[in-house]
Amino acid sequence: MLTSAKTRMYGFVFSFLVIPVALYAVFVIGPYAQAFYISLTNWRGITGNPQYIGFENFTRLFSDEVFWAAVRHHALLLVAMPLITIAIALFFSFLLNLGGGSKGGRMTGVFGSRLYRVVYFFPQVLAVAVIGVLFQAVYRPDGTGIINGLLDLVGIAPVGWLIAPDLALWSIMGVLVWQSVGFYVVLFSAGMAAVPKDVFEAAALDGAGRFRLFFSITLPLIWDTIQVGWVYLGIAAFDCFALVQVLSVDRGGPDNATTVLPLEIWRNAFTFSKFGYASAMGVALFFLTLTFAALSLRVTRRERIEL
Template structure:
């Protein structure tokens, strides 16, 4: 007896013959995503997360840079390294110097940067020239800047020759404890203010000009427009610059290293937290103690950032 296959049966048989894909489209998309992320994830684990965990373990051990054994097999000292940090007089001096430096540099940086940003944002001629002129020092390497200021502040340098006109006796600014840190402050402000100026400039350009025009029609002075319009609307920019500036100043290393030739002198007057960390780790080889210093610095930076964030949030809420 003959059987006739209906079109439906033929269709079903064809569908059954089509092999199922081993990897579905959704799985393939996930796999592609992981493959794209993999280079970053691997580099982060190898160069950031791994060393971070290793340094944290190391901070609880007594380990030297030239020790033959692995740091995992080094002698454990518990919290002794951290206790030693808080009892270390040189670290205390470095902490004082760093905070003094930060308290001087941060306000000067932000105020000067904001003023310069307002100047280059105003209706003046040759705006592009002034923007480039103010920003160029930021592109100069810290080594070059330090060498320039060593030349300016030396005994027979430009500054002393200028002060000599007014009868002021010459002095070697970087070798006197009273003036060494102040000279580094001036150097840091000059070399970094351009970067913060550019960030402030971007914030100023986001403010609608109609607000200023309306305030001017209402009879508001330039000072009133600045405090009532400009400052409130660039608060996020101020917060960003403040956090970056504080973190940058508390991590200051290169200028102090070059000016003091790595010793933080004279009389530890230019010793900073990071310079002390470097000396302990790579000059004296105390990797365990240096790791403890690193995590104390991290805790200080993290705490200050959280405090700044909360203060700005409270001001915005009010």
Template sequence: MDRGGRRFVAGFLAVPLLLYAIYVIVPCAQAFLLAFTGWRGVNATPEFVGADNFRRLLADDVFWRAAGHNLLLLLLLPPVTIVIALLFALLLGGQGRGVVGGRAAVRGAGFYRVVFFFPHVLAVALVAVLFQQVFRPDRSGMLNAPLIALGFEPVGFLSDPGVALWAVLGVLVWQAVGFYVVLFSAGLASIPRDLFEAAAIDGAGGARLFAGVTLPLLRDTVQAGWVYLGVAALDVFAVVWVMTAERGGPDHSTTVMAAETYRNAFQYSRFGYACAMGVVLFLFAAGFAVLALRLSRRERIEFR
């Protein structure tokens, strides 16, 4: 690229980079600095307290319980969502369409993809309010109404500490699956049919086609989805805050790190302490992303 081309590109990138620096990098840097202060949101000059906030955080049982909930979601949300999305993408888009041993797409696949994608379009707060009604423990609850009609006791999906977090996980999977169905369907459509034909001639059946052709060529797409879902599992604030009892209850059974950060900042006015929580959450997310990318590193597969 010549000097004129570089200037042209730099001119287009200057404003977006400036806005990114002002609204993302600078606030993040401020949060890191405030994590070492006792700022309560009203004092003009934050008092420097060193690492006191982080020492206090080590003894905060509620925060580490919230971190455990995030870790559970991190372990379950990506694999469950990806497996379900891959299954639906294969059912809708097929693999090796028209190839012996392959699987053809179903009729109306485009319509089904729109239906699957629709939950992803809904605002997270709207989804949380919707599932508050679905999980109601009386006859107006969509899940409990049939149980009550059959003479069973209603399930406290949001009031039972042993069940509430699983209800949150179910909502997260329900909302996320549709996006990955569309993503994986696009990946399937990009795989050349010749590869399926060659595998089918060698005697590969549907399972072998998936394990030997489809999955390896979708690996980069699955990897990106895994990282995105992992980061999403560390930031489930809206669903927990809107849908669950006591905004993270009952008895802190569904609280997550982001909820505790918000609670300490805007309910208890412990902004310095909340920033320390935010720093820990950032390190969790960055560490997961780096680890996931390193573990899945491999030579890039190219096909035409």
């Protein structure tokens, strides 16, 4: 009788899983497997059968200066972008949820926190292409640009935000941070909301100031949420094709100062018709992303605090 009940349960679960798993295999695992195969060929993506060339694309890849420039840019993005975004989002989240202090025995956010939540989240509803066009006007290198127009008012010469090799990548990173902060404010606010308010109120009654409340209580209790946010931001740093495509000079310029791997994959595939070489870059990007996620989860792992 028990075996029959288990059989029916497994059959019920299987009937719900078989279609999603099949779709995932066809539309996700299938293209991945195809990309791995194409990376071992010299296929040009138009006509003819791919010719197997083994690891020739990968050998060429590791001697490609543009590829290594893109990897260095990703390394900078992986360090700077998550740190800046998480720091800003945590600061805003703390203000919106606990920054108002204890009022009537309850922890509250700063005045107008509901409005601020909408304002911070607003960039998330804009398409990436729209954000790129918007910041083209912000970063315009002459006095008609918004930032350079403000600098001109105080007597500072216009700055080539997107045409100076030393500034271009940082300028694009600023847009990535601006776009991302709102989502992580919501994410961290949800993490703080999951912590019982009694914990914060007890700490406030014991005389804990905002600094101690944040670093000694809030940060450890939402560490799992921060860990997830760090991984998400790292993956986003590997996937910044659209903004670089729209904002950079000559698609990755000047002088490859802003190029990233997704842009090089697109360029090799659809500009130079080197689909085999582009697939090799895609495979490299796949393993870089997996390595980052695994290392991040390992390095940031800490003992869970139970309440």
